[in-house]
Amino acid sequence: MSHRMIWNQTAHFGAGCITVIPEELARRGFAKALVVTDPVLVETGVAGRVTRLLDEAGFPYEVYSDVVPNPTIQNVLDGVAALASAGADVLVAIGGGSPQDTCKAIGIVTANPTFSDVRSLEGVAPTTKPSVPIVAVPTTAGTASETTVNYVITDVERQRKFVCVDPHAIPVLAVVDPEMMSSAPRSLIVATGLDALTHAIEGYTTLGAWELSDLFHLKAIQVIAQALAPAADGDAVAAERMSMAQYVAGMGYSNVGLGLVHAMAHPLGAVFGAPHGVANGILLAPVMAFNAPATGEKYRDIAAAFGVADAAELPLEEVREAAVSAVAALTTGLGNPTRISEIGAGESDVAVLAQAAYDDVCRGGNPREVTVEEIAGLYRSLL
Structure with missing residues (x-):
């Protein structure tokens, strides 16, 4: 069997590494950038940390900052028009998943x-040319959008997200600077950290997983299990470890796929506007419990990563339960919602959500085959 990675x-890591951006742009022969970001990052000055560097280097750029959470088809089309109007030959994406995904599209x-209809990009689209460099x-x-081949767009008209x-x-270049993440509010650190944990666990157990991807995902699980809670409480060292761990998880899942947590989270974002990481956090432990019989010994490794005592010796069923419990305890300890009713979903929504998932x-x-009815049952158990 052939595996592709x-x-x-190129990727740069570490506090202050954004200073390499102007020289990287010049070295690659680019003439003008379109910076893609969102209004909050402009207002708070986070995007300005990069644009000031461009100003100081005399590198021309324009800014497209209309990206919304759960970015839409219209966001993409407006951005395409902004890029053409700017006459730029490189895109600079500044932000979380929403600006990154918009930029890719x-x-x-x-x-x-x-x-150009955007909808036709769903799934594995037969594009023939690489993106404008990002x-x-x-x-x-x-x-981890900065290192993945995936992006997610919301179809507002049809109330659905598509991958x-x-x-x-x-992107041709990733610049992972934890100082760019330092002003994020606790709620965002928690949500995005749970997204990273979901990537790592789903990537570790997905059908496409193999030895090399397992290395990335298991390391990411180990770091996130230790670092997410202190990072949420403002620990700068833990935050830097999280910036690395989420990237490592992206290196894996981008190449092997995900699973039911993400499939069920996407409709919650499309219909109710739930932040993606929040939805993942609600779903992760329950879906892990559902998938457990189809995961072999992998939950033993997850349990060990979370510090479960005697994980290597416990009977398989017990260690699987311990892994699920450890993930659930982290999620609730961080204060993430635990029920889909908390984000607006009700019994009347279940059928539509289940089919979309x-x-x-x-x-x-x-890793486990699932029917529409079983998905509906999972949603219903979380009302």
Whole structure:
């Protein structure tokens, strides 16, 4: 069997590493950038940390800052128009998953205009040209969009999210600077950290997992289990470890896939506007419990990563329960919601949510086969 692994051409890590951006742009021969970000990052001055560097270097740029949470098709189309108007030859994405994903779609549609309806990018789209080059600067420790081939767009008209999987979309350069994440509020640190944990656990147990991806995911689980709670409480060392761990998880899951947690979280974001990490946090432990019979010995490793005593010796069923309990304890300890009713879902929504989750591309990677009815039952158990 053949396994493919795709990562950035180059990545920089560490406090203050954003200072490399102007020289990297110049070294690669770019002439002008379109900076893609969101209004909050502009207002709080986070995006300005990068644009000031461009100003000081005399590197031309324009800013497109209309990206919304759970970015929409219209966001993408407006960004494509902004890129054309700017005459830029490189994109600089500053933000969490929303600006990063929007930027990927802008770059792909610009390079492959036959996909300008955006919806046709769903799944593994047959694009033929690489995206307009992207420099990705994450401001959260969660999505790992800066190193993945995936991006997610919301179809407002149809009230659904769709996942796009395209090696042409991966940024050429990732700049992972924990200082860009330092001003994030606790709620965002928690949500994005739970997203990263979900990536690591789903990537570790997905059907496409193999030895190399397992190395990345298990390391990410180990670090996140130790670092997420202190990072949420303001520990700078833990925050830097989280910035690394979420990237490492992205290196893995981008190449092997995810599972039912993400498939069920996407409709919650599309219909109720739930932050993606919050939805993942609600679903992760319950879906782990559902998947447990199909995961072999892998929950033993997860339990050990969370510090479960005697994880190596416990009977398999007990260690699986311990792994699920450890994840649930972290989630509740961080104060994440535990029920979908807390984000607005009710019994009347279950059928639509279940069908959307079943149709989601991430469901195909789940280690346990699942029916629409079983998905509905999982949602219903979380009302």
